[in-house]
Amino acid sequence: MATLTRSGDRTIEEKEALLGYALIAPALLLIGAVILYPVLYNVYLSFTVVPLSPDQSPEWIGLGHYYSLFESSQFWSALRTTIVFTFFSTTLATLGGLGTALLFNRSFRGRRYLRGMVLLPYVAPLISVAFVWRFMLDPLYGIFPYIGSDLLGLYSGNIDLLSNGDTAIWTVILIDAWRYFPFAFLMLIARVQAIPGDMYEAAKIDGASKFAQFKDITLPELKYILATVFLLRWIWNFNKFADIWLLTRRVDTLPIYAYKVAFANYQHGQAAAISMVLFLALIVFVLAYVAWALDW
Amino acid sequence: MSTKQSTHRYVVDSFKTALGVGENTLETSLAERVVFYVALGLTLLVTLFPFYYMALASLLPESSLYTLPPTLLPQDLTLEHYRIVFGPETFPFLTYFKNSFVIATTTAGASVLVATFGAYSFSRLDYRGRGIISRGVLMVYMFSGILLVVPMFQVIVWLGFVDSLASLFITYLVQTLPVSLYMLGNYFRSIPEEIEEAAIMDGYSRLEVIWKITLPLSAPAIVAVFFFTFMIAWNEYLFASIFLQSQGVYTLPIGIEALASSFRQVWGQIMAASLLTSIPLIVMFTYLEKFMVEGLTFGAVEG
Numbered sequence: 001m002a003t004l005t006r007s008g009d010r011t012i013e014e015k016e017a018l019l020g021y022a023l024i025a026p027a028l029l030l031i032g033a034v035i036l037y038p039v040l041y042n043v044y045l046s047f048t049v050v051p052l053s054p055d056q057s058p059e060w061i062g063l064g065h066y067y068s069l070f071e072s073s074q075f076w077s078a079l080r081t082t083i084v085f086t087f088f089s090t091t092l093a094t095l096g097g098l099g100t101a102l103l104f105n106r107s108f109r110g111r112r113y114l115r116g117m118v119l120l121p122y123v124a125p126l127i128s129v130a131f132v133w134r135f136m137l138d139p140l141y142g143i144f145p146y147i148g149s150d151l152l153g154l155y156s157g158n159i160d161l162l163s164n165g166d167t168a169i170w171t172v173i174l175i176d177a178w179r180y181f182p183f184a185f186l187m188l189i190a191r192v193q194a195i196p197g198d199m200y201e202a203a204k205i206d207g208a209s210k211f212a213q214f215k216d217i218t219l220p221e222l223k224y225i226l227a228t229v230f231l232l233r234w235i236w237n238f239n240k241f242a243d244i245w246l247l248t249r250r251v252d253t254l255p256i257y258a259y260k261v262a263f264a265n266y267q268h269g270q271a272a273a274i275s276m277v278l279f280l281a282l283i284v285f286v287l288a289y290v291a292w293a294l295d296w
Numbered sequence: 297m298s299t300k301q302s303t304h305r306y307v308v309d310s311f312k313t314a315l316g317v318g319e320n321t322l323e324t325s326l327a328e329r330v331v332f333y334v335a336l337g338l339t340l341l342v343t344l345f346p347f348y349y350m351a352l353a354s355l356l357p358e359s360s361l362y363t364l365p366p367t368l369l370p371q372d373l374t375l376e377h378y379r380i381v382f383g384p385e386t387f388p389f390l391t392y393f394k395n396s397f398v399i400a401t402t403t404a405g406a407s408v409l410v411a412t413f414g415a416y417s418f419s420r421l422d423y424r425g426r427g428i429i430s431r432g433v434l435m436v437y438m439f440s441g442i443l444l445v446v447p448m449f450q451v452i453v454w455l456g457f458v459d460s461l462a463s464l465f466i467t468y469l470v471q472t473l474p475v476s477l478y479m480l481g482n483y484f485r486s487i488p489e490e491i492e493e494a495a496i497m498d499g500y501s502r503l504e505v506i507w508k509i510t511l512p513l514s515a516p517a518i519v520a521v522f523f524f525t526f527m528i529a530w531n532e533y534l535f536a537s538i539f540l541q542s543q544g545v546y547t548l549p550i551g552i553e554a555l556a557s558s559f560r561q562v563w564g565q566i567m568a569a570s571l572l573t574s575i576p577l578i579v580m581f582t583y584l585e586k587f588m589v590e591g592l593t594f595g596a597v598e599g
Contacts, residue, residue, distance in 0.1 A: 013422070015502075016421045016422060016423070016502065017421065017422065017423035017424070019417075019421055019502055019503075020417045020418070020421030020422070020423040020426065021417075021423060022417075023413040023414060023416055023417035023421070024413070024414045024417035024418060024429060026410050026413065026414065027410050027411065027413070027414030027473055027477060028414075028429070030410065030469065030470050030473060031436065031470060031473055031474070033470075034448070034466060034467065034469075034470035035436060035439060035444065035470055037447075037451075038444045038447035038448050038451060039439060039443060039444065039447070041447040041450070041451070042443060042444070042446060042447040045446060045447060045450070050450070099339075100339055103332070103335055103336060103339060106332070108332075108336075114336070114340065115589075116581070116582070116585050117340065117343065117344060118339065118340070118343050119581070119585075119588075119589075120343060120344065120347060120578070121343060121346075123527070123577055123578065123581045124347070124574045124577060124578065125527075125530055125531050125548070125549075125570075125573050125574055125577055126531045126533065126549065127531070127533070127548060127549040127552050127553070127570065127573060128350065128570035128571065128573050128574045129346070131552065131556065131566050131567070131570050132346045132347075132349060132350040132353075132567065132570060133346065134556075135349075135353060135563050135566070135567065136346065136349060138563070140362075141361065141362050141363075141364070141366065141563070142366070143349065143366040143368075146364060146365055146366050150364070150365070178342065178343075178346075182343075186589060232437075235437060235438055238440075239440030239441070239442060239443075241440075241441060241442055241533075241534050242531075242532075242533035242534055242549075245533070246533065246549075246553065254442075255440065255442040258442050258445075258446075259442065259445070259534075262445065262446050262449075263538055268446050268449070268450070271446050272446045272447070275440075275442050275443045275445075275446065276443075278440070278442065278443070279438070279439070279440070279443050282438055282440075283438065286438065
C-alpha cells in the first residue's frame with residue numbers, strides 16, 4: 001500500500017485516520033460540550049446547594065440530597081409511579097405494534113396508504129396530540145366522558161379522568177400507548193414480512209393451528225426485534241416528561257418530580273440528585289435486561 | 297421441505313397466477329376475512345379518530361362545541377377559529393409558528409451536516425478509538441433531557457443565552473446528533489464498500505468519494521434524518537419551557553400551552569392551532585413516507 005502514497009511522508013492509512021478524526025471532531029466537540037460536560041456538571045451539582053443568584057458558587061454538602069431523597073415518601077412514590085407508567089405503557093405499545101404488524105402482514109387493497117395513516121399518532125406533533133386528548137376527555141364537554149358515563153354508564157361523569165388521582169396514570173398510559181404503538185409497528189412490520197412464507201406452508205401441511213404457527217414460528221423469529229423495541233421504548237418512557245406534563249399535573253413520575261423540584265421550588269441541587277437516581281436506575285435496568293434478553 | 301411438497305406448492309402457485317388470484321383470497325375463509333376487516337377497521341378507528349375530532353372541533357361554531365351530546369357529524373361549519381388564530385387579537389400564532397420553523401429547520405440542517413461527516417468517519421475510516429466513538433453514540437440514548445436540564449439551565453444562564461432561540465439551537469442540535477449519527481452510520485455501512493474502493497482506484501480522493509458517491513447514494517437516509525431531527529425540534533417542550541420567557545420567542549408547544557392555560561373554553565382555537573401545527577409534519581411525512589419508513593429501520597428515533 002505504501003507505494004500508492006502520492007504526496008508527502010504520510011501513508012494512506014495515516015491520512016485516512018487523520019481525515020477520520022477531522023470529520024468526527026465537530027460532532028465530538030459538540031456532544032462533549034453540551035452533553036458530557038453537563039452530565040458531569042450534574043453529578044457535581046447533585047452534591048451541592050445551588051444558590052438562586054448565578055454569581056454565587058454552589059455550596060458542597062456531600063450526600064445530603066441523596067439522604068433526604070431516600071427518606072422522602074414523595075421520592076419513593078415517584079419511583080413507583082415511574083415503574084408502573086413505564087412498564088404498562090411500554091408493554092401496551094409493544095403489543096399494539098405487534099398486533100398491527102401481524103394484521104398488516106397480509107396483502108389487501110390500499111395497504112400502503114393505510115400503513116402511512118397508522119403512523120399518524122407517532123408523526124403528529126406532541127402538542128396537538130396532547131390537546132386533542134385533553135379536549136376529548138374534558139369532563140364537561142368531552143366526547144369520552146359522554147360516551148363512557150352518559151351512554152355506557154361505566155363511571156360517574158363527575159370524574160375528570162385526567163385530573164383524578166386514581167385514574168390519571170391509567171389514562172396517561174393508554175394515551176402514551178396510543179401515541180407510540182406505531183413506532184413498534186414500524187420496527188416489527190419489516191421483520192414480520194421477512195419471515196419466509198415456506199415456514200408457514202410447511203407448518204400448515206403438518207396441521208399446525210394458527211396459534212401454534214404464531215407461537216412456534218412468528219414469535220421466535222421476532223424475538224430479538226421485540227426485545228429491542230421493548231428496550232428502546234422502556235428507555236424513552238422511563239425518561240418521559242413532556243407527554244405526561246402536557247396531559248396532566250397529577251402523575252408524578254421521577255422526571256416530573258425533578259422538574260417540579262428544579263423549576264417550581266428552585267432546588268437545583270436536589271433536582272440534580274433526582275435525575276442522577278433516575279439515570280442510575282435506568283442503567284441498572286438496561287444492563288440487567290440486556291444480560292437477560294441475550295440468552296433469552 | 298420434501299420435493300413432493302414443493303412440487304405441490306409450485307402447482308398451486310401456477311394455478312393462482314393463471315387465475316389471477318392472490319394467495320389470501322384462495323386460502324382464507326369468509327369468516328377469517330370478516331374478522332380481518334373488522335380488526336383493521338377498529339385499528340384505524342382508534343388511530344385516526346382523534347385527528348378527525350381535532351379537525352371537526354376546529355371547524356365547529358362555539359354553539360355546537362359546548363353542547364351535549366357532542367357533535368360528531370357537523371350541521372354547520374365555520375372558519376371563525378382559524379380567523380382568530382391568524383388574527384393578532386388573542387395570541388401571536390404566526391410568530392410562534394415562525395419561531396418553531398426557524399429553529400426546526402436550522403437544527404435539522406446543522407444536525408444533518410455535522411452528522412454526515414461524523415457518521416462517515418466512524419463507519420468507513422479506520423483509526424484508534426473508532427469503536428468507542430460508535431458505541432458511545434448509543435450510550436447517549438440513555439441521557440434524557442431531564443438529566444441535562446438542570447446543568448444546561450446553569451450553563452445557559454452563565455452564557456447569557458436565556459430567552460433566546462440560540463439557547464434552543466445549541467440544545468436541540470446536540471440532542472439530535474446521536475440519532476443522526478446512529479441512523480446515518482448504519483446507512484453508510486449498508487452501502488457496499490467496493491463502490492467507494494473502485495472510485496479511489498480511479499483516482500478520486502476520499503472527500504471526492506464522499507461528495508460524489510456516498511452522499512448521492514445516501515439521499516434517502518439524509519432526507520429521513522432531516523425529517524426526524526425536524527420533528528424532534530418541532531416537538532421539544534422541556535428545554536423551551538425553561539429557556540424561553542417572552543412571548544416573542546415562544547415556539548409552538550410553549551405558545552399553545554400558554555393559550556390553553558390563560559384562557560378558558562377556547563377549545564376551537566386550540567384545535568385549529570393544533571391542526572395547523574400538525575400540517576408541516578404531516579405534509580413532509582406524506583411526501584417522504586417511503587424514505588421515512590426506510591430511515592426508521594436504520595435507527596430508532598426517540599419519541
